[in-house]
Amino acid sequence: MVPLTIHQARWVVPVSGPVLDHGAVVVAGGRIVAVGPASRLRRYYQGKCYDHGDGAILPALVNAHVHLEFSALRGRIPRQSALGPWLRDAMAEFAQLSAAEINQGVQEGLAELRRFGTILVGEISNTGLSLPELSKSGLEFHYFYECLGFDHLNSGPLEDDFPIFASSEARARDNFSAAAHAPYSVSPALFGRIFDWNRGYRRRTTVHLAESREEVEFLSQGNGFFQHLLQQRGRWPAAYQPPQCSPVVYLDRLGGLGPQTLAVHVIWLSAFDLELLARRSAWAVLCPRSNQFTGTGFPRLPELYQAGVRLALGTDSLASNDDLNLFKEILTLQQQYPEFAPDKLLALATSQGALALGRGHDLGSLSPGKLAALLFIPIASDRHFWPDLLEAGAAGKISWVAASGAEGGYGN
Numbered sequence: 113m114v115p116l117t118i119h120q121a122r123w124v125v126p127v128s129g130p131v132l133d134h135g136a137v138v139v140a141g142g143r144i145v146a147v148g149p150a151s152r153l154r155r156y157y158q159g160k161c162y163d164h165g166d167g168a169i170l171p172a173l174v175n176a177h178v179h180l181e182f183s184a185l186r187g188r189i190p191r192q193s194a195l196g197p198w199l200r201d202a203m204a205e206f207a208q209l210s211a212a213e214i215n216q217g218v219q220e221g222l223a224e225l226r227r228f229g230t231i232l233v234g235e236i237s238n239t240g241l242s243l244p245e246l247s248k249s250g251l252e253f254h255y256f257y258e259c260l261g262f263d264h265l266n267s268g269p270l271e272d273d274f275p276i277f278a279s280s281e282a283r284a285r286d287n288f289s290a291a292a293h294a295p296y297s298v299s300p301a302l303f304g305r306i307f308d309w310n311r312g313y314r315r316r317t318t319v320h321l322a323e324s325r326e327e328v329e330f331l332s333q334g335n336g337f338f339q340h341l342l343q344q345r346g347r348w349p350a351a352y353q354p355p356q357c358s359p360v361v362y363l364d365r366l367g368g369l370g371p372q373t374l375a376v377h378v379i380w381l382s383a384f385d386l387e388l389l390a391r392r393s394a395w396a397v398l399c400p401r402s403n404q405f406t407g408t409g410f411p412r413l414p415e416l417y418q419a420g421v422r423l424a425l426g427t428d429s430l431a432s433n434d435d436l437n438l439f440k441e442i443l444t445l446q447q448q449y450p451e452f453a454p455d456k457l458l459a460l461a462t463s464q465g466a467l468a469l470g471r472g473h474d475l476g477s478l479s480p481g482k483l484a485a486l487l488f489i490p491i492a493s494d495r496h497f498w499p500d501l502l503e504a505g506a507a508g509k510i511s512w513v514a515a516s517g518a519e520g521g522y523g524n
Contacts, residue, residue, distance in 0.1 A: 114141045116159030119486065119513055120150040123497070125170035127455075127462045128477035131497070136161075137169055139484040147478045162513075164488050168501055169513060170458075171478050172231030172485035173438045174465025177318070177376050177397045177426025180235055180242045183224075184209055184217030185431035193407040195324040196337040202431050211241060218242045221436060222249045228437040229510040231485040232466060232475050234318065234374065234397070234426065236291060240276055254469045256291035256318050257282070263347045264302040270309040273302075277309055287470075289315040292368070294323070295359050296330050296338040299349070303366045316372045316470060318397075322359040322385065323377035324408045331355055331362055360385035369394050374468055376426065377402075378416070379409040386419040395422045395468040398460070400444045402428030413449050417456075424468040425460040439505030446502070454498040486513035 117139045124135025126147055136150035138157050146153055154161060188205050192198040209217075222245060225233060232252040235242055238260075246253045259274055270290060271278035282288045290306045292298045298306070298319075310317050322328070330338040334354030342348040355362045360381065363369045371393040378389070378396045389396060398411040416423060427436045434440075438461040445457055466476025474483050488511050491500045504510075 116140045116145065116157050118150075118153060118157060118159055118161040119164065119169055120154075120161065121164040121169045121488065122166045122491070122494075123168040124478065125168050125458070125501075126478040127171055127459055128479050131168075131455075135169070137478055137484070137486060139486075142484055144478060144480055144482050144484050146480055164513070165490075166492060167488055167490035168497075169478070170487050170489065170501075171462050171476060171482075172487050172512075173229050173461045174232040174424070174469065174471075174476055175225060175230045175426050175436065175438055175461075176234045176374065176395075176424040176465040176468050177399055177428060178221070178225070178233050178235055178436060179238075179429035179431070180218045180221040180233075180246070181214050181237055181239055182206065182217070182429035182431040183221035184213045185429070186217070189431050191405050191407070195326055195406050195408050196341075198406040198432065200341075205431075206238075211239075214239065214241050215245065217430075218245045221430060222246070222251065224436045225251065226512075227510070228435070228439070228508060229487045229505070229512070230436070230438065231483075232469060232471055234465075234469050236318065243281075252471060252475065254287045254289065254316065254471075255285070256289045256316075258291040258293050259302060259306055260293045260297045261302050261347070262297055262299050262342050263349050264299050265349060267301055267305065270305040283313060286313075286315070289317060291317065292319040294320040294327065295362055296327055296342070300366060303363075303368060307366070307368050310372070316374060317368060318374040318376060319363065319368070321363060321375040321378055322380045323403075324406075325380060327359055328380050331357060331359055358382055358385050360388055364388060364392065374424070377408065377411075379403060379411060381412065381415075386415060386421060389416075390420040390422075393422065395424055397424045397426050397468065398441075398445070399426045399428040399433075400441055400448070401434070402426075402432040404444075405432045405434075410448060411445070413445055413452060417452075422464065422468070423460050424465040426465075437506060437508065439502055439510075443502055443506050454502060458502075484513075487511070488513050 120136035124132040138145040326337040329336040369392040373394040463476035
């Protein structure tokens with residue numbers, strides 16, 4: 113018989129239900145067996161009991177959008193008031209990094225994710241270097257290998273230009289996808305090839321979408337910052353004709369907007385765009401602090417929520433953020449929208465993120481059958497439960513609750 117372990121605390125935050133006063137989580141074999149009042153569960157289940165005291169047990173977090181390979185750029189790119197200067201700086205600095213520097217940054221980024229309570233990540237890769245590090249990190253992940261090429265006009269198999277997609281590892285892993293960078297860096301033909309590969313292997317798709325005014329201008333008129341950038345980099349096809357529509361409508365016309373799509377940032381949206389995202393059941397992944405860093409705007413959370421758009425949360429990279437702490441993303445959203453319920457904000461970084469990455473059956477809430485990836489955050493008083501919880505998390509006062517011990521690492 114697999115031994116049972118009972119973890120109890122002053123509060124338990126299941127996410128899938130209301131906060132439990134004096135709650136407990138029963139664990140066996142690395143999975144959650146039961147969640148409920150501690151007094152009741154201790155009567156029904158026999159096993160070692162750990163009382164974590166004043167504080168909250170909650171599910172580990174889900175970062176639905178991060179670029180770990182950019183971690184080595186921390187502190188090397190200044191904040192900007194518009195995306196263009198930031199993008200130029202990021203491309204120039206990244207081109208100077210060695211493989212060893214990228215790998216070291218990935219390791220540091222992974223350690224930071226774990227320190228701030230993240231169990232599942234949606235990693236966006238440009239080199240493939242982060243895959244081995246993620247595979248041995250102990251974190252769960254979905255790997256999106258990002259394709260760029262505004263001048264890629266052919267219609268052959270995706271692996272003709274991106275050999276990684278011909279590898280047995282890419283084809284065998286159900287957590288490996290092709291990703292499109294953005295409408296200003298991926299040609300319509302390349303978008304189609306990316307979507308075809310993902311559909312063929314039943315994988316998710318992600319794309320940076322409606323992130324900046326420059327992107328909207330480019331798709332509307334075919335000029336501006338992105339035309340100049342593409343021309344400078346020798347990527348401009350002379351025959352290009354702008355679709356004269358919004359980024360969301362453009363992706364939908366290309367057949368890329370659906371339940372398996374993670375549209376990242378989505379700042380510049382019309383009422384029709386909001387309705388279309390909701391109608392197609394696409395995911396919108398918000399990265400509020402990154403948007404502030406790059407000067408692109410701020411997510412319109414209440415309107416997205418009111419429209420019924422499915423939402424998740426990410427940090428983006430250390431090239432456009434100070435750290436990889438999702439609690440700081442939550443606090444940033446709450447400061448902008450104080451009327452928005454804090455439990456719904458936490459859900460963006462837990463249950464919603466897990467669903468967006470196809471792991472809702474395993475992670476994102478404290479529910480029977482799910483992986484026992486548990487966090488503990490100390491809270492001294494119940495007078496201001498949610499502010500205290502979020503502020504403690506933002507301050508990094510987070511510890512992992514081991515499945516078979518008092519505290520430690522996930523899976524210990």
